[in-house]
Amino acid sequence: NAGVMQNPRHLVRRRGQEARLRCSPMKGHSHVYWYRQLPEEGLKFMVYLQKENIIDESGMPKERFSAEFPKEGPSILRIQQVVRGDSAAYFCASSSVVPQETQYFGPGTRLLVL
Amino acid sequence: QQQVKQSPQSLIVQKGGISIINCAYENTAFDYFPWYQQFPGKGPALLIAIRPDVSEKKEGRFTISFNKSAKQFSLHIMDSQPGDSATYFCAAFITYGQNFVFGPGTRLSVLP
Numbered sequence: 001n002a003g004v005m006q007n008p009r010h011l012v013r014r015r016g017q018e019a020r021l022r023c024s025p026m027k028g029h030s031h032v033y034w035y036r037q038l039p040e041e042g043l044k045f046m047v048y049l050q051k052e053n054i055i056d057e058s059g060m061p062k063e064r065f066s067a068e069f070p071k072e073g074p075s076i077l078r079i080q081q082v083v084r085g086d087s088a089a090y091f092c093a094s095s096s097v098v099p100q101e102t103q104y105f106g107p108g109t110r111l112l113v114l
Numbered sequence: 115q116q117q118v119k120q121s122p123q124s125l126i127v128q129k130g131g132i133s134i135i136n137c138a139y140e141n142t143a144f145d146y147f148p149w150y151q152q153f154p155g156k157g158p159a160l161l162i163a164i165r166p167d168v169s170e171k172k173e174g175r176f177t178i179s180f181n182k183s184a185k186q187f188s189l190h191i192m193d194s195q196p197g198d199s200a201t202y203f204c205a206a207f208i209t210y211g212q213n214f215v216f217g218p219g220t221r222l223s224v225l226p
Contacts, residue, residue, distance in 0.1 A: 004157075033214065042120075042203055042218040043158065091157050103214070105150075105157035 002027070004094050004106035005074075012112045019079040019086070021109045025094030032075040033093045033103060034067060043091065049075060082113045118206050120217030127224050133191040135220045137204035140185065144206035149178065149189050150216075152201045161202070162189070194224045 005024040013019050025032050030051050035043040045059040049069035060067065064082075069075040079086055089110050093103035119138045127133045137147075148163035164171045164178040164187065171178045177190040191198055204217040 043216040045214045102160065105159065107157045
C-alpha cells in the first residue's frame with residue numbers, strides 16, 4: 001500500500017538545462033497537485049491535474065513550467081531552461097475523487113540549480 | 115482574500131507544555147481546514163482537519179478550535195513532546211474546488 005511516490009528525490013541541474021520531476025499518486029487516486037516550497041517558507045500551490053486534464057494552473061509561472069498527468073504513467077512537472085531561482089523542494093500530493101480535500105503528500109524532489 | 119495568516123512563526127515549548135498555533139483567513143468560501151506536520155527533509159503529513167460546522171475537534175493530544183465568526187482557527191498540542199518538534203502548516207481549502215492555500219508555517223521546538 002505505497003503512498004505518493006516522487007522521483008528523483010534530489011536533482012541537480014545547471015542553468016539552462018531541463019528538469020523533469022515525476023509523481024506517482026496513491027493507488028486509486030486520480031487527482032494530483034504540485035506545490036513548491038522555498039527554504040524556510042510555506043507551500044505554494046502550482047497546479048492541479050486530473051487524468052489527462054489540467055484543472056487549475058493558476059500557481060504555475062507563465063513561462064518554462066508545464067505539467068501533465070497522462071492516462072498511463074506518473075504525473076510530470078517539467079521545468080525548461082532552469083534558473084537558480086527554481087531551486088526549491090517540489091512536492092506532489094494526491095487525493096481520491098471524494099473527498100477531494102484530503103491530500104496525501106509525497107516526500108518531495110529537492111531541485112538544486114547550479 | 116486567498117491568504118491564510120499563521121502565527122507565531124516559531125515557537126519554543128517545554129516538554130509537557132501546551133503548544134498553540136493560530137491561523138486566520140478572509141475568504142468565507144473556504145470550508146475545510148487541515149493542519150499538516152512536516153519533519154525536515156520529509157513531505158507534509160495530514161495531522162487533523164476540521165469543517166466550519168463544528169467548533170472543536172480532538173484527536174489524541176491534538177485539538178483544533180474553530181471560530182467561524184472571527185474566521186480564525188487554532189491548533190493546540192497538549193502535553194507537547196520533543197518528537198512533536200516539526201513545522202506545522204495550517205491550510206484552507208474549498209471542497210470540490212480549486213483553491214488550496216497554505217499558511218507560511220510555524221516551526222515548533224519542544225525542549226526536553
